[in-house]
Amino acid sequence: xxxxxxxxxxxxxxxxxxxxxxxxxxxxxxxxxxxxxxxxxxxxxxxxxxxxxxxxxxxxxxxxxxxxxxxxxxxxxxxxxxxxxxxxxxxxxxxxxxxxxxxxxxxxxxxxxxxxxxxxxxxxxxxxxxxxxxxxxxxxxxxxxxxxxxxxxxxxxxxxxxxxxxxxxxxxxxxxxxxxxxxxxxxxxxxxxxxxxxxxxxxxxxxxxxxxxxxxxxxxxxxxxxxxxxxxxxxxxxx
Amino acid sequence: xxxxxxxxxxxxxxxxxxxxxxxxxxxxxxxxxxxxxxxxxxxxxxxxxxxxxxxxxxxxxxxxxxxxxxxxxxxxxxxxxxxxxxxxxxxxxxxxxxxxxxxxxxxxxxxxxxxxxxxxxxxxxxxxxxxxxxxxxxxxxxxxxxxxxxxxxxxxxxxxxxxxxxxxxxxxxxxxxxxxxxxxxxxxxxxxxxxxxxxxxxxxxxxxxxxxxxxxxxxxxxxxxxxxxxx
Numbered sequence: 331x332x333x334x335x336x337x338x339x340x341x342x343x344x345x346x347x348x349x350x351x352x353x354x355x356x357x358x359x360x361x362x363x364x365x366x367x368x369x370x371x372x373x374x375x376x377x378x379x380x381x382x383x384x385x386x387x388x389x390x391x392x393x394x395x396x397x398x399x400x401x402x403x404x405x406x407x408x409x410x411x412x413x414x415x416x417x418x419x420x421x422x423x424x425x426x427x428x429x430x431x432x433x434x435x436x437x438x439x440x441x442x443x444x445x446x447x448x449x450x451x452x453x454x455x456x457x458x459x460x461x462x463x464x465x466x467x468x469x470x471x472x473x474x475x476x477x478x479x480x481x482x483x484x485x486x487x488x489x490x491x492x493x494x495x496x497x498x499x500x501x502x503x504x505x506x507x508x509x510x511x512x513x514x515x516x517x518x519x520x521x522x523x524x525x526x527x528x529x530x531x532x533x534x535x536x537x538x539x540x541x542x543x544x545x546x547x548x549x550x551x552x553x554x555x556x557x558x559x560x561x562x563x564x565x566x567x568x569x
Numbered sequence: 570x571x572x573x574x575x576x577x578x579x580x581x582x583x584x585x586x587x588x589x590x591x592x593x594x595x596x597x598x599x600x601x602x603x604x605x606x607x608x609x610x611x612x613x614x615x616x617x618x619x620x621x622x623x624x625x626x627x628x629x630x631x632x633x634x635x636x637x638x639x640x641x642x643x644x645x646x647x648x649x650x651x652x653x654x655x656x657x658x659x660x661x662x663x664x665x666x667x668x669x670x671x672x673x674x675x676x677x678x679x680x681x682x683x684x685x686x687x688x689x690x691x692x693x694x695x696x697x698x699x700x701x702x703x704x705x706x707x708x709x710x711x712x713x714x715x716x717x718x719x720x721x722x723x724x725x726x727x728x729x730x731x732x733x734x735x736x737x738x739x740x741x742x743x744x745x746x747x748x749x750x751x752x753x754x755x756x757x758x759x760x761x762x763x764x765x766x767x768x769x770x771x772x773x774x775x776x777x778x779x780x781x782x783x784x785x786x787x788x789x790x791x792x793x794x795x796x797x798x799x800x
Contacts, residue, residue: 337577337578337579337580338580340575340577340588340791343789343791344785344789344790344791345789347594347597347788347789347790347791348788348789350594350597350598351597351598351601351788353598354598354601354602354605357602357605357659360609369655370648370651370652370655371651372655373651373654373655373656373658374650374651374654374655376655376658377654377655377657377658381737384737384740385740386740389739389740389742391739391742392739392742400626403628404626404627404628405628406627406628452738452751454738454751455621455627456620456646456650457620457621457646458617458618458620458621458755459621459623459626459627459630460751460752461626461627532739533739558647561647562647562648562651563647563650564650564654568737568739568740569737569738569739569740
């Protein structure tokens with residue numbers, strides 16, 4: 331459709347077409363310091379929201395053959411403070427509080443009385459590396475039943491002997507592969523790996539697998555989220 | 570598809586030129602938003618990579634490269650992840666909008682590399698790199714351009730798929746499985762980024778060499794003095 335027109339008209343048409351692109355400038359908001367933080371927080375929040383929607387309670391993380399295991403000496407020990415916070419095993423108990431019928435101090439023997447599950451699962455660190463380890467323990471779901479946790483509660487939070495702390499959404503806590511773990515590679519946890527009790531959640535990123543647990547709380551609202559999350563990491567980070 | 574075309578008469582000199590409407594609004598919008606997103610995704614991706622610059626084991630760790638912080642965005646791992654996990658949605662949304670528009674408008678014919686374009690590739694390579702004669706221009710993009718743009722679109726899709734496999738290796742275990750597991754998915758994601766960067770470098774070089782006219786057309790949609798028949 332050729333039509334003859336004069337150059338002024340073309341200039342006007344071009345200018346109008348160029349102006350249509352002005353919404354792209356809105357992305358510049360990310361470069362403004364006062365706006366950058368809330369925008370990125372919103373973006374991360376949206377990702378967490380989507381992550382929670384993508385989580386499927388019945389979907390299991392892959393499990394592996396013993397021959398796929400990373401050898402125990404090559405299973406990294408990550409901590410933010412000390413490898414060994416010096417837990418006194420004789421006096422150790424898990425202190426349970428919050429929306430539960432039976433709060434109180436639980437000994438390792440009481441926890442180990444629950445059915446034991448062992449699984450070879452992948453441990454993925456937020457840094458990018460991954461290893462396959464053998465983890466043994468009891469289902470968090472079984473423990474929550476034992477302590478009479480309110481089924482309508484939304485979070486399980488834990489505190490650790492090294493002042494680390496973490497939280498889990500209830501759907502993930504109830505997942506059949508989410509463990510209160512007291513064994514790795516068929517041996518009681520070593521101090522570096524979080525003795526006497528740690529989390530092993532193959533549907534979550536590494537920093538959620540808190541070690542040296544001392545306290546467990548069931549709650550409807552979340553105050554602090556987790557040591558890394560409160561510094562800007564993803565709150566949900568489900569794999 | 571009939572291209573909108575104009576014959577322009579300069580009001581002062583009376584000179585007559587042609588112009589065609591080469592890039593629809595949605596294509597231009599997606600192009601520029603994607604340019605920003607790609608920059609952010611690559612920059613923050615480098616910062617994320619700095620946390621573990623290796624594709625081997627953690628113990629013992631053998632770094633592939635000590636990536637300089639100057640070419641990284643986000644300041645630290647957590648900050649970079651915030652950028653990455655925010656802009657991935659913009660990147661995906663732009664990609665879907667672009668693909669949807671191209672398919673439903675029929676405009677995809679402008680860029681899609683098809684079998685018919687195959688014989689034209691070598692003459693263009695000869696022209697660009699070995700001083701061969703310039704093949705006749707019959708449409709907006711020559712076969713080599715179509716090949717490059719189609720590849721870039723495929724790479725864009727693959728960057729998302731490999732990224733999802735790295736982000737959600739459990740929920741999208743089938744994706745991770747197709748890539749050989751989480752560990753290799755991370756490597757694919759990295760390699761696809763480099764392939765995309767190779768495209769971007771070539772693309773920018775061609776813009777610098779060939780054309781103000783091309784550059785303006787991606788802003789206004791209109792290209793003056795098209796080398797091909799406007800209808």
